[in-house]
Amino acid sequence: MSVHVIGAGLAGLAAACQLTELGHHVVVFEAAPHAGGRARSYFDKQLGCRIDNGNHMLLSGNISALSYLHRIGARRSLLGPAEPIFPFRSSKTGEAWTLRLNQGSFPWWIFSRSRRVPGTHVHNYRALLRFKRARPEDTVTGLLSTSGAVYNKLLKPLAISALNTMPEEASAMALQSVLADTMERGGYATLPRWARIGLSETFIDPAIDWLRAHGAEIRFGERVTELHPGQTTVIATPPWVAAELIPGLTVPTQFESICNIHFKYEMPPGEAGFWGLVGGIAEWVFARPEVISITISAANRYLDITHEEIVRRVWAELVKLFALSPEIPPHRILWERRATFRATPEQMKLRPNTRTSNPNVVLAGDWTDTGLPATIEGAIRSGNAAAMALMHPIC
Secondary structure: OEEEEEOOOHHHHHHHHHHHHOOOEEEEEEOOOOOOOOOOEEEEOOOOEEEEOOOOOEEOOOHHHHHHHHHOOOHHHEEOOOOOEEEEEEOOOOOEEEEEOOOOOOOHHHHOOOOOOOOOOHHHHHHHHHHHHOOOOOEHHHHOOOOOHHHHHHHHHHHHHHHOOOOOOOEHHHHHHHHHHOHHHOHHHOOEEEEOOOHHHHHHHHHHHHHHHOOOEEEEOOOOOOOOOOOOEEEOOOHHHHHHHOOOOOOOOOEEEEEEEEEEOOOOOOOOOEEEEEOOOOOEEEEEOOEEEEEEOOHHHHOOOOHHHHHHHHHHHHHHHHOOOOOOOOEEEEEEEEEEEOOOHHHHOOOOOOEOOOOOEEEOOOOOOOOOOOOHHHHHHHHHHHHHHHHOOOO
16 A cells, blocks of 8 residues: 655654554655754754754653654663652752652652652642542643642643643643653653753654665655545644645634753753753753753743743743853754644643545544653654554444
């Protein structure tokens, strides 16, 4: 069977690899001159170094993503600490702490004052059990008290980064799906991992090489504007493009932005190589060779602030927390306006299934109903599901 895959982002590449491995001839169409979509790297002439267009972290419980990397021979291109640790600092108070999960499935770390969130007690973590009873209409803050340290120092930053939506609006069920795949399975499923060199070197370039080596065709700069009747097709485009290709298709309609700032500055990576920040604008800090990379999720709330002011305020936070030079170094700010769909209960209901009314056409993308929010794991899971849907049509 010959299959056309429209879109060479992670979802499309995952589907293409799965179908190719099953012995089918695959042709990947990508409108851009490069693959990767929102997960790629490039050489920035202004900074004089290679940067990612955004920061993405995997956890060891992201089985679909890790299996994808194993297939394309890139599993060893990941970097991360040997233990499930998550260092945090408060931009307001300067307080520093490290969440240290244990490797086993029983969370005995909550019984250790030095491992859990400071200012919390064992009984505070019962709040996590409420997510198991979440209903489709529940929001994160609708289930939790927002005054305690567990919320402000753990669940709030986790919800914002995993769902790219503010907790007041974010779906509690979406957050529960993340917790179920990671923290609930224990520390062995929460080891943080990220690309050693760059997103393209880990997720994209090895996949393109693998596909070509196995007979697939990759066509860059070719935009598909209509579907060919009878052609088996995987649509792995953004949702608004998919809706143009399939009139009447229901897709999410509201989106959240992500802001990433790369500073040409080196600092020691610390114990983990990254930090979570609470109480300020910056939320995650990655200490990479030559560059400090900052992520601000759910960034629609800052759209009225100029780029210059965002950079100034973020650097001021870093100076305070890490004793850096007060002079702002060369930097690049990247603002993805429609980074993900907004993970609200209302938008979650608009996510379509993998199958469409046409048995020859299936959907892939982190915006489809994967059971997860819009993450790398969700994108790759959607690509795998699209490939298998074509292999097992409903009669």
